Amino acid sequence: MSRFSLDGKVIAVTGAGGILGQHFCRELIAEGAHVLALDSTAEALDRLVAAIPTGRLLPVVADIRDRAQVEHAHAEATRQLGPVQGLLNNAATKSPNFFEPFETFPIDDWDQVMSVNLTGSVICAQVFGGAMAAAGTGSVVNVLSIYGIAAPDQRIYEGSEYLGRPINTPAVYSASKAGLWGLTAYLSAYWGAKGVRVNALTPGGIYSGQNQAFVDRYSQRVPMARMGAPLDLCGALVYLLSDAAGYVTGQNIVVDGGLTVW
Template sequence: MASLVAHGARVAVVDLPVVPPDWFAESESICYVHADVTDRCSLEAALTCIASRWEAPFGLINNAALDSPPGSPAEENGPFESYPNASFRRVMEVNVTGVFLACQVFGGAMAKAGRGSVVNIGSTYGLVSPNQDLYQFRRDAGEEFFKPVAYSVSKSALLNMTRYLATYWGEAGVRVNTLCFGGVFNNQDERFLVEYAKRVPMRRMAREDEYNGAAVFLMSDASSYMTGATMIIDGGWTAW
């Protein structure tokens, strides 16, 4: 977000009506708009709010997503055979339906205006299956942990939603691309960090700031002839 603002963008953060994090501060270039990505009417209200404050947006980054990290309810991190249907539906509702609705509302407005860039945030786990061996140390310690199926399925779905919309809006001046991230360091368990590093050529997780340049590139005219593409930034994870 800060990188986009630094390059002259005005950024509206669209999220559930919760208290913004401590680091967040509204300014002439940043605002916080309440919305639920699974509710079309809520997104339409957010679009109206943003347009009345500034103008109709011509960039959209779909970043809202649910996952099941360590610490989630035990049934969500158990074996595939017992993964709850309700959990699967909840992840798909946010990670896929939410992107679908945001693209309808915001992308549709961009198509009417004749310009825009949509970036759907994917994951390496949408490109390749999670390596369950990465979590073997947890199972060795007696914890029943498997990376769940729903997140991977949802991120795979975005790849072809991106391609569909890129071709659908190609003549309308709206570009649509997927940006796939590898793992980001966030004070994970040291044992996880060691196992992760073994499986990536650069031998480490990404820093949060290492994805900023790609987001700026895809939002800007520097990528004016790029649409329907998948940009992968993962330290080489998917090269093996």
């Protein structure tokens, strides 16, 4: 079981202050890792630090679309924690018109979402993954979505709300996550001989404040008859970042309660 330990590993997490990111940071630290927590706002990182009072969390405000800021974060982590051995590309964003119908979805919004969900992950992979490849070891995990590998059932969204606001899943989200899977496959082959493993973690629907109509409709589509929770993802994440997955690359672990088997 020692091969599943993250003891002493330095892992960078983007979107660290988000719904999933805060749980990922907590779990990685609980498993012994030092975490470089990246987020675009100081407020999100302040909440994270308050929730995880530990000396093994290094918060750095960074816009992952800006290579200079990512390089600065990498340098700070290396200086304060040591060489970064893992990268979790978890950051994702919504745009002002995120729930606009496809036919009228603004291209400016499309570019904004793509710039974080996909281009930001590319930049982080270049900076962190490139350094890992030069060192001959490391692990990159890209957080996808079931809607990057399967189409959403639009019927689920009839009468659905999140924190009181009508919701749907826009095409830009699916496209950005599908692109991230393509990047995962490419980099797994590109860096395979250099000791860097690149895999994907694909969550199903995670409960985070959706109304009961959404919860009920979604759960009816899932063999396990419920939505997921952030902790449901953590076991697979720890495995992919650990030495236990030392011969695993180019893979996508889907944690969706069985949704995609139907």
